[in-house]
């Protein structure tokens with residue numbers, strides 16, 4: 039990926055960051071890079087994620103997937119980083135696949151039932167993914183899916199792959215039923231695991247090129263250096279950090295390709311769960327170009343000066359011509375292409391923000407294929423790790439998510455948790471219809 043931070047400079051935007059400030063910040067980037075390199079060299083928790091392009095073994099994944107490689111549909115049962123990385127890849131490349139990839143990463147009963155009732159379970163594979171193996175939503179959904187297969191007379195053990203940690207309920211289940219299983223790599227938090235079996239099992243079942251994904255990531259890894267001016271990922275991580283320090287507390291991720299909508303959701307977890315600590319962190323907003331030009335752009339251009347917009351330009355998409363029209367006002371569209379229109383709208387929107395002094399950064403891809411996607415995933419992970427070093431937070435843990443888990447467990451009779459008691463003590467001020 040390439041990064042253009044020109045529209046984030048103080049000469050263009052407010053808040054903005056001056057070139058001098060970036061030069062000074064680059065000294066901290068150099069120190070951070072040294073820390074990152076050391077963490078990678080020692081396979082330290084979290085930093086190990088940046089080693090995945092050379093650690094992940096596509097042959098091991100292909101071998102585990104082999105029994106269900108012919109599936110017409112793939113049900114991935116996982117949540118957060120155990121679903122979003124895989125979904126980013128298969129949603130981005132869906133046009134290249136004959137396999138329907140569905141991600142059960144919520145416990146909405148009507149939604150789950152709708153999928154289970156319409157799918158031909160004989161030709162559906164189950165991809166259960168959980169690093170801990172104890173995530174309530176994932177285990178609950180797996181039990182429901184397994185029961186649906188049994189009710190349909192389909193042997194779920196013939197259709198299931200498990201990706202989980204060394205130990206835990208899912209590992210025990212996999213061992214007990216001798217299921218094909220893969221390991222969530224040690225030292226890799228879920229939101230950083232897209233380039234491991236966690237993200238690549240689904241890609242393999244859907245017939246995507248694992249080597250190209252990993253090659254794109256490896257090429258991005260090669261760019262990691264001691265200066266933000268030599269490394270697109272660090273340029274992004276440092277610029278977003280600097281803008282947050284100057285008041286841009288929101289980062290709207292706006293990919294200009296329908297196929298990258300799920301990528302924005304993946305980025306939101308990566309950014310929020312990594313940097314949202316100690317009262318610090320920048321809020322990711324998920325948006326989509328061109329669609330949200332008719333939805334959120336008004337706020338981005340004329341609302342509070344508390345936002346950065348990150349555009350992802352997909353590069354050349356296969357175009358489709360717009361027929362000529364006799365509608366006078368629209369005749370300029372006839373004979374052009376939808377891709378041309380999308381590109382023009384992207385450039386016009388980027389310029390409209392710059393004209394209003396609103397900071398924005400451009401991430402440039404050369405198409406949406408496995409190689410570019412691998413580079414984008416890796417680049418954003420590296421940008422997040424760098425930003426975490428600059429914020430001085432613990433990038434790789436997420437303690438704040440545990441309170442609600444305990445409260446939920448207590449509410450369902452899974453133990454005595456003071457968090458559950460606190461739920462009952464809610465302050466209410468109800469305004470009823």
Ligand SMILES: O=P(O)(O)OC[C@H]1O[C@](O)(CO)[C@@H](O)[C@@H]1O
Nearest residue numbers: 118119120168169170173228439
């Ligand atoms: O892979 P697991 O252990 O099921 O966790 C799923 C997700 O839940 C979290 O632990 C947050 O609760 C995320 O960090 C993680 O991606």
